[in-house]
Amino acid sequence: MSEHVEGSVSFEVSDFVATVTLNRPTKLNAMTPMMAAQVVEYMKRCNEDDAIRAVVLTGAGPKSFCAGSDIGTLDDYTTPWNFRNRPDYCDAVRGLLKPSIAAINGYAFGGGLETSLSCDIRIASANAQFAAPEIKLGWIGGGGMAAFLVNSIGASNAALMLMTGDPIDAERALQWGLISEVVESAEQVLPRAQDVARTIAQRAPIAAETAKSNLHAAFNMPLENAIQYERDLQTICFATDDAREGRAAFKEKRQPVFSRK
Template sequence: MNTFNNITIDKDGKTAVVTINRPSKMNALNAATLSEIAQAFHVLEADNEVRGIILTGAGEKAFVAGADIQEFVHLNKEEATQLSRRGHEEVMNVIYNFRKPVIAAINGFALGGGLELALACHLRIAVESAKVGLPEVSLGIIPGYGGTQRLTALVGRGKALEMIMTGDMITATEAYQWGVLNHVVTEAEDLLPKAKSILERTYLRSATAIGAAIEAVNAGIQDSAVGSEAEIRLFGECFGSEDMKEGVAAFLEKRQPNF
C-alpha cells in the first residue's frame, strides 16, 4: 500500500478504512490531501481483495472541517474554476461513481468541502455529536465540490437552499431527519462497527451487481452533469467578487465578515 502524508489506509478483511489524518488542521482538505484521496481510490479500485471502503477523519473533533481556506486567498476566477473542476473530476466524481460501496463515517464536524466529500459517498453514518453544514456563503462563495447538486438530490430544493443560504450547521439528528444521513449512532466507538456491519452485508451479494446498481442509480440522476458545470462556473465567478475577498479575510482574521 502506498505511503501517504495526509491520509492512512487500513485494511480489515474486505474493508479498507481511509482516514483523513490532519487532526491539527481539523482534517481540512488542502490540495495535497485531495491528491492523496484520489491516489488512494485509484489503488483501492485495483485491489481485488477490497470490497468496500469506509472514509473517516482522525481524532474526535472533525470528519473534515472544510477546505483549507489559506489556499483560496490568492486564487483568481480562472484558478478557482480549475480548483473546483479538479475536485469534481479527480475526487468527488470518482467516489460518487466508485463501483465498490463507500460509506462516510462522520466522527465530528463535516463542513463545506468535508460535507461535500461525505455527500460523494454512497452512504453516510454519523455519531450523534457530529454537526454538518455548508458555510461557503459566509466566505462570499458557494459550495464548489458538488454540494449544490448532491445535497439537493438527497434533501430536495427547499432544504438544500436553507442549508446553503444560511450557512448554518445542523445536528446529526436533524441531518438524519432531513435525509442527509442514513444512520446515526450514539457513541463514537459504535461508528466504524456500524459502517462495517453494513458493508459486511453487501459482501454477501454480487460485487458485479452492486457495481451495476451504483451505475444505474447514478445514471438516473445524471442530468446533474449540467448542474455540476454550472456549479463549477459559478464557484469560479465568486472569486472575482468583493464579497469573497471580505469573507476569506474575515475568516483568516477570525472576525465577522462585513458584507
C-alpha cells in the same frame, strides 16, 4: 497500508474493505492540496484493486469528519482558473466504482459535507454537524453541494442550508434524509460503518457495483429510460459466474462464494 501521520491520508484494507482516513485532527481534518491528491490516488487504487469491494471514508479524532478545504491554502492558487482545475477530492470519491460509506464522526462542513454526499451511504455520530458555510466567506460550494443536497433533502431544506450557511445536527440530518443512521458516539461510527461495508463486501461484487451504477442512473434518467437501463443491468448481472453461483448455492442450501466474475 499507510501510516496514520498527521496531515496525511491513511489507507488500510481488511476483509475486502478499504478504510480511508483523513489524518489532520488538530485542524478538524481540513483538506490540504497534498491530502486531496492522496484521496484522488487512493480512490483510483480502490477502483483498480479487485480485492477491494467496499470503501469507508472517515476522519481522525472524535470532533470532525472533514471541515472542508483548508481556507489558508486557497490563496496559494495563482489564478481562479488554477483553482477551478485543481484535483478535486469530491470528484474522486464520486468516481468510485465500489460502494462507499461515509463514517461521519463530527463536523462535515463545506467540502467535508460534499465528500460525505459523494458517498453512497452516510452513517453519523450523535455529535455530527452538517453545514454548507461557504456563503459566510463570500462563495459557494463547488463539489456538487447544491445538486446533492436537493436530491437528498429537497429544495427548501437545501436552500436553507445553502443560503444561511448554518449547521444542522445529526437528529435533523436523519429526519431530512441526509444520513441513514445515527450512532451514539464518534468512537462507534467507524466500526458501524465498517460492519455495513463488510456486509456489502460479502455480496456479489459485480452486482454491488452495478447497483451503484443503477442508483446513479435513477437520478439522472427519465423514468422509462431508467427502468430499461436497470433491466439491461440485471441481464448483465444474470449472465455472470457469480449469479450462477448464487443460484446454485440457493438450490444447495449453502452460502455462495463469489469470485467477481
